[in-house]
Amino acid sequence: MAILAFDMDGVLMDSEPVYLKRSEQFLESLGYHPSRVFLNKMVGSNSRMDFQLLKENIPGFYDDIESYQTARRAYFAGQTIDYKELLNKEAYITFQKLKENNHSLCIASSSPRDAIEKIIAMLHVERFIDFIISGEEFQKSKPNPEIYQFVKSRYIGNDSQIFAVEDSTFGIQAAKAAGLKIICKIDNRFGFEQDGADYYINELSEIIDIVR
Secondary structure, rough: OEEEOOOOEEOOOHHHHHHHHHHHHHHHHHOOOOOOOHOOOOOOHHHHHHHHHHHHHHOOOOOHHHHHHHHHHHHOOOOOOOOHHEEEEHHHHHHHHHOOOOOOOEEEEEHHHHHHHHHHHOOOOOHHEEEEHHHHOOOOOOOOOHHHHHHHHHHOOOOEEEEEEEEOHHHHHHHHHOOOOEEEOOOOOOOOOOOOOEEEOOOOOOHHHOOO
């Protein structure tokens, strides 16, 4: 039996291009025109880390994260994201097959808990998931290994290998620092540093053979 901890953005849904475009639009509305290289640094990040990056690089940026978040929410008020169009179509069957083979599954994402729960419900995979954990429940999110250290703590005494299914630089760094095996979903769009993973996949269904 294997234990698999899945990231969400970029793994269970292709949300990162949408989030990147929204960040670009918001910054342009403020008169800032960051390069794509700079914007790529925000992919796989979270709101706290984004704010810190922007604060350090844009003169006169918001003084605090609350002001930044309030302004961003106001800018996108009434604009919804069609998450159903972004869902990985292989997620359900992959989770089903993994559970049929008695593997344990959890979600370990930097996204807020309510966002994770919403996506899991859309994928209809709630019954396959042992637990979910959000990076916002820790002092520091990925690349800090705390989230994956928590996952390991849930399986103390279980000698099964624990795999992290990741795509981003931050996620891979966090899983590696926590001592997990890494299954990397290949993505060449954002300049991710994906070196150091134990396995590389193009499709989620490939995981079934890896842990068979």
